[in-house]
Amino acid sequence: MKFLLLLLLGSLSISSGFANKNYKTLAKELFKQPDVSDVRLTPGNRGLSYLSSRKGISRLELLDLESGRTYTASVEDTPDIYDYYWIDRDTVLFFAQKLGTPIGAYTASYKLASVKPADFYRVYDTLPDTENLYIGKDDNFDEKFNDLYLINAKNGSRKRIEENDGTILAWFTDKDGVTRIRYTIDEYERDRYAYRSSADDDWRDIDINGHPVGVLFHGGPDEFIVFVRHDGDARFAAYTFNGAKNEYVDTVLEHEEYDILYNLIVVDPETEKTYGFQYDLQKPKTYWLDPEMAEISARIDRQHPATFNQVLGYDAEKRSVVYQRFSDKRPKEWLRFNIETGEEELLLQELPEIDTEQSAKTESITYLARDGTKIHGYLTRATSHSFQAHKALLMIHGGPRARDRWGWDAEAQYFAKLGYHVLKINYRGSEGYGIEFSPYSHIDSIESSVRDTVDGARWLVDQGLASPGKIAIYGSSFGGHVSLCSAAAEPEIFFASMGYAGVYDWPTHLDKAFEEQPVYARLKTNTYYPDFEKNRAHWFAASALPQAKKISCPVFLIHGRSDETVSATQSRRMHKALKKAGKQSQLKILSFNRHGFTLEKNRISFYSSLAEFLEEASP
Known part of the structure; x- marks a missing residue:
């Protein structure tokens, strides 16, 4: 499963006082498209491919590691490239979009020449050591029970290799592309798995x-x-399992406080040999399965203790490795490390204009919620007089089964430069802290997230970092719900509340989701939405809409007109309820936006608008 992540990154090099008068100037530096993103070693380890940005449009480029030359894929009308996969050493398949809508697929050679249109399928397994072939899913993005096909990227021919009987949610393929595990959910909402040792064996x-x-x-x-x-x-942990014997062999990695959930697998781009995997605690870490790679990584860490350094793989000659590094003050950059000499060469930078000396520092923090539960978060202090009481801004992530992570964060940097202490909270419902912290029941997260967020605001006051009435709150998607409900729960604490693409009426939102994607209504309804129909009144009472009268601070609601995840009607109805209750509310509907920001200019305008609203609402 591939998740598309929105990276809101940019550059910063101006003083706080100047920024207060130039929100848009600062936003242009911070929220521009990264110069480089989605960097990958190519099969055969000959080059680094990546998406580059020119005037807000992403292009596919390649840096040849031997010659140092850069190549660019040239496509008619210059569409925005949003994803790509290497099918073999000399074939890359890439995808284009317009205003966030996929419009086509193309193939190109290693040096990104010979660009040709290709059929549009979702890539399931690239089979990088097999010429021209990959495993793909149906091109219907809304279908959950997909068949699998062996597809020729060059001529478009396909052969169905797995037929779905309408119950299989996922297959897991081995390094040869053979489906070895299949995953289903039974009528009792239990997870079920079947295994085979080879393609000729029975499940x-x-x-x-x-x-x-x-x-x-x-x-x-x-x-x-x-x-x-x-x-x-x-909690989640990593284990070795023997499918033939149907038994667990040993425990690979576990933690007493955190789930072990990988967010990056380090593999050879051609042989698919697994070197290790990256996971998150308070900060990211890597578990190495390969001793040689572990030793190389340790050497790099000794040279750069202030950054997180992730080795991605060897070069073609295995004389060097390519690694990525970043920190809370430094955006990502990619370097080549000579294994024998320890010498390094800078290859690519995500945001080369950033002055890391001027970046704000982000620290991992914890506090106790009202019931004694430990809550984790990340505090980025205002860049001027950072240990004094300032205005503060809580920035609440969506999900809820997501989390904030340590690293370079353009949102936090932006508002820290504007004089706010920025606190990001991994409230209960956030992933990574165990089933008791993040229960499957959605209504539990809806309610506990608000309590944990309010307690985070009180923690800022107790630490002397802010005063009641000088704290603002912003959230997107599920975070929009948290933002407005927190303002309703403790109106004396917050001077402003902002929501982007928020859910403010849970029964209405879920009715629409179940109607448009009925597969969800047949899978784990009782697990995630227990007694939803029976307890609709409870779900509505926990929503922001019926609490409009309790909110006393100004509210700013923003939504994309084309949002297919959360209907813009949610923000319209919330705005209407606030107005009816005599509250201060602004509503802004963005014409071409969906649930996230595709266009650079929209991101810049959005954050500029937030900054201006906060200044106007500030006591």
């Missing part, structure tokens, strides 16, 4: 006994690493 049930998030085929022919929370256990 047989295996007892993983839990909810997995991923599989790595590593080890013996029938052994794989599974990231799973066992039934009855509190």
Whole structure:
């Protein structure tokens, strides 16, 4: 499963006083498209491919590691390239969009020449050591129960290799592209798995006994690493499982406080040999399965202790490795490290204009919620007089099964430069802290997220970082719900509340989601939405809409007109309820926006608008 992530990044090099009068100037520096993103080693380890930005449009480029030359894929009408996959050493498949809507697929050679249109499929397995071929899903993006096809990227021919009977949610393929595990959910909402040792074997049930998030085929022919929370256990961990024997072999990695959930797998881009995986605690870490790579990584860490350094793989000669590094004050950059000499060469930079000496520092913090539960978050202090009481801004992530992470954060940098202490909270419902912290029940997250956020605001006051009435709150999607409900719960604390693409009436939102994607209504309704129909009144009472009268601060609502995830009607109705209650509310509908920001100019305008609204609402 591939998740598209929105990276809101940019550059910064002006003083706080100047920025207060020039929100848009600062936003242009911080929220521009990154110069470089989505960097990958090519099969054969000959080059680094990446998306580059020119005038807000992303293009596919390649840096040849031997010659140092850069190549660019040239496509008629210069569409925005948003994703790509290497099918083999000399074939890349890439996808174009316009205003966030996919419009086509293309293939190109290693040096990004010979660009030709291709059929549009979702890539499931690239099979990089097999010429021209990859495994793909149906081109219907709304279909959940997909068949799998073996597809020729060059001529478009395809052969169905797995037919879905209407129950299979996912297949897991091995390094040869053979489907070895399939995942279903039974009528009792239990996770079920079947396994086979080869394509010629029959499927047989295996007892993983839990909810997995991923599989790595590593080890013996029938052994794989599974990231799973066992039934009855509190947290996800990584285990070795033998499919042929239907038994767990050993524990690879576990943690007493955090879930072990990988967010990057380090593999050879051609052989798909697994070197290790990256995961998150308070800060990111890497677990190495390969001792040689672990030693190289340790050497790099000793040279750069202030940054997180992620080795991505060897070059073609195995004399060097390519690694990525970043920190809370430094955007990503990619370097080549000579294994013998330790010498380094800077290859690519995400945001070369950033003055890292002027960046604000982000620290991991914890505080106790009112019931004694430990809550994690990230505090970025205002860049001037950072230990004094300032105005503060809570920035609440969506999800809820997502989380904020340590690293370079353009949002936090922007508002810290404007004089705000910025606190990002991983409230209960956020992923990564165990089942008791993030229960499957959505209504629990809807309610506990608000309490934890309010307690975070009180923590800022207790720490002397802000005063009641000098704290603002902003959230997007699920975070929009948290923002407005927090302002309703404790009106004396907040001077402004902002929501982007928020959900403010949960029963209406879920009715629409179930109607448009009925597959969800047949899978884990009772797990995630227990007694929803029976308790609709409870769900509505926990929404922001009926609490409009309790909100005393000015509210700013923003929504994309074309949002297919959360209807813009949610913000319109919230605005109407606030106005009817005699409250201060502004509503801005963005004509071409969906649930996130595709266009650079829209991001710049959005954050400029937030800054101006905060200044106007500030006591």
